[in-house]
Amino acid sequence: MNKESEAFKGTISRDFVKKEALKNNLFLFILAISLILTFIIYLVLSGEFNFDLFLLLTLVCVIIPYLIIAPISAWYFTAYKRSFSYIIQENNIVINHGVFTKMRATIPYKRIQNINIVCGVFDRMFKTYTVKIETAGHSAVSSGTKSRGIGPEGYIPGLKDPHIIENRIKEMIFKSSLPPEGLEENIFKPNELAFDNFISYILSKMREGELLQTSIKDLRENVDMSASQLAERVGVPLQTIQYLEEGRYNPSLVLAYKIAEVLDCTIEELFKLK
Structure with a gap:
């Protein structure tokens, strides 16, 4: 399958999983440091620094939760990537996604109002882009904060070359606006x-x-x-x-x-x- 055909029917890039894993680990690291500093301050202000108690708190509240959350989140992002697919058809765009709840969004071209290409800080690190399609009645959702499980109706993350999809969608919108042949x-x-x-x-x-x-x-x-x-x-x-x-x-x-x-x-x- 060539590059353009993948853009018209395909899945998101593997770098999407790496990007989300990095964001998740960074959040967990900041949270762990905050908890450790809180334990140190509490033990110092209590008048006696108990190192054994400090190790116990760190193990129970930081290390063990991290060892549980990190693999689960890594599995979730991998499963999300595998479940996500998009098809740019003649009359509409079909987006399939969802890990626990499988969802299928069908977007007719006549409802599309705008196409936004987003490249955030973490996206630039992995050279990925997100395409957000604003539709009639759903523009506020598409431009707002996305949800892991649901996401905006026209939300396609983890793309390496979003301009192929953008150009293809615009081409199909133009064709759908033409009067019937004859x-x-x-x-x-x-x-x-x-x-x-x-x-x-x-x-x-x-x-x-x-x-x-x-x-x-x-x-x-x-x-x-x-x-x-x-x-x-x-x-x-x-x-x-x-x-x-x-x-x-x-x-x-x-x-x-x-x-x-x-x-x-x-x-x-x-x-x-x-």
């Missing part, structure tokens, strides 16, 4: 008829909506879901859901299928002829 030729040409054909298409969809009775709002409320949540789940603006619930136009089959899938019902339950 649509421009059939609707928007010749140029002098583009506006008339577009208005005619919109009016026909609105007239079709008058022939349908929609149950989207009732089914949505039955599962305790807001209109904005439904819009985010199916990947459309909130206004689209509002128009559909008002029966102002006839949706495409793809959108109707997505709504039915999210609301766990059939398309026949969503729309009925008046």
